[in-house]
Amino acid sequence: MNLAVHFGAGNIGRGFIGALFSQSDYQVIFVDIADDIIQQLNSKKRYNVKLATDGQENITIENVSGLNNMKQEEQVIEAIGRTTYLTTAIGPNILPHIAPLIAKGITERVKTNSERLYVIACENQISATDFLKDYIVENLDEETKKVIDGKVLFLNSAVDRIVPMQHNQGSLDVLVEPYYEWVVEAREEIPSVEGMKIVSDLAPYIERKLFTVNTGHAVIAYLGYLKNKATIHEALNDNTILEQVHATLAETGAYLIKRYNLDATEHQQYIEKIIERFKNAHLNDVVTRVGRSPIRKLGPNDRLVRPALEAAKVNLSYVNLAKAIASALHFNDENDPEAVKLQIMIKEKGLQAVLNEVCGLDKNSEITQKIIRNYKAISVKEDF
């Protein structure tokens, strides 16, 4: 049986990527710092993926176990030595922290194992695997750096499945939406995994996904938060929010259609399908999860600022994206360390400096001015 070593036994790890490997007859070793999850994986050796549908169908996931990367380094290195795939779903900010251990594993592996290792970061970030590769390579000695080409293949990917926060403390089971898409960029044949779609150019797929699914979701989360809505589906019942999502996705859509020569009717259908996915009340997806880590989400290459900048470059509208960015700047969830940090930054440095530092926007640019105007309008509780 082939092996997959997956870093991050959280929602996407167990509910999506690990599950697909298991269903494709791989043995799956999850690597995580959460002791309770690791212990349960090792004692139960199985869990259920539950579909968020009226019927709540169950899929049993087997051949799984766990390792704690803080406490079981040697075992993780040994597993990397014999795995076919090494995947992550851990959050883009955590990738630099797991890279040193992966580098140790690769260093040992290439001494004895000539089989190719396939590395894929499954994160909501453009070129996440390239970033992971850079972090790993920084931790390799010169000799290993010379031999990894051809022995380790780093593949970028886009992952799309809504897996909300789980409300089943003490259980490994994961509630997921039925829909999923896992697209991997590869220019040669790679070992097959059920549900993995291979493409030669990921850019249109990841941009379409990030600037539709994730932009739309972020708009609902931040506007929903401002209007005291607890969940995404509750927020979408508010017509002003629904209209704002449509208006914002029309802006990202115009950019995507122009950039990738997409069929406008098909893209509109894609948008509608995604909004229907967001409406799934079985997911009970809280706005604070979807809006989490606002500093990351306001980054220059992320779901809000990047499409606004791209739209501006080709003279397309970004009025509604500017509103979305302004509402993200108001996200003030006290349980979210990035939200707390962002609010302190705004207080101490002012909005213009934050837009420059966090979003990479020029202080005097038109987009900065538009965001500031919208930010102030929200502050004085004008309607959107």
Ligand SMILES: NC(=O)C1=CN([C@@H]2O[C@H](COP(=O)(O)OP(=O)(O)OC[C@H]3O[C@@H](n4cnc5c(N)ncnc54)[C@H](O)[C@@H]3O)[C@@H](O)[C@H]2O)C=CC1
């Ligand atoms: N939940 C979702 O619907 C989707 C999430 N994603 C992306 O997947 C990634 C993971 O997201 P989720 O599964 O939702 O998060 P999660 O919080 O459920 O899972 C992350 C896991 O990583 C573990 N972890 C954190 N730091 C670690 C470290 N230093 N070493 C080892 N393990 C560590 C945590 O204990 C947790 O089990 C993120 O990049 C997210 O953007 C992408 C598509 C959908």
Ligand SMILES: O=P(O)(O)OC[C@H]1O[C@](O)(CO)[C@@H](O)[C@@H]1O
């Ligand atoms: O996982 P992130 O990047 O924090 O953002 C949450 C977003 O990712 C998803 O979890 C899935 O793509 C969406 O639910 C949401 O748009």
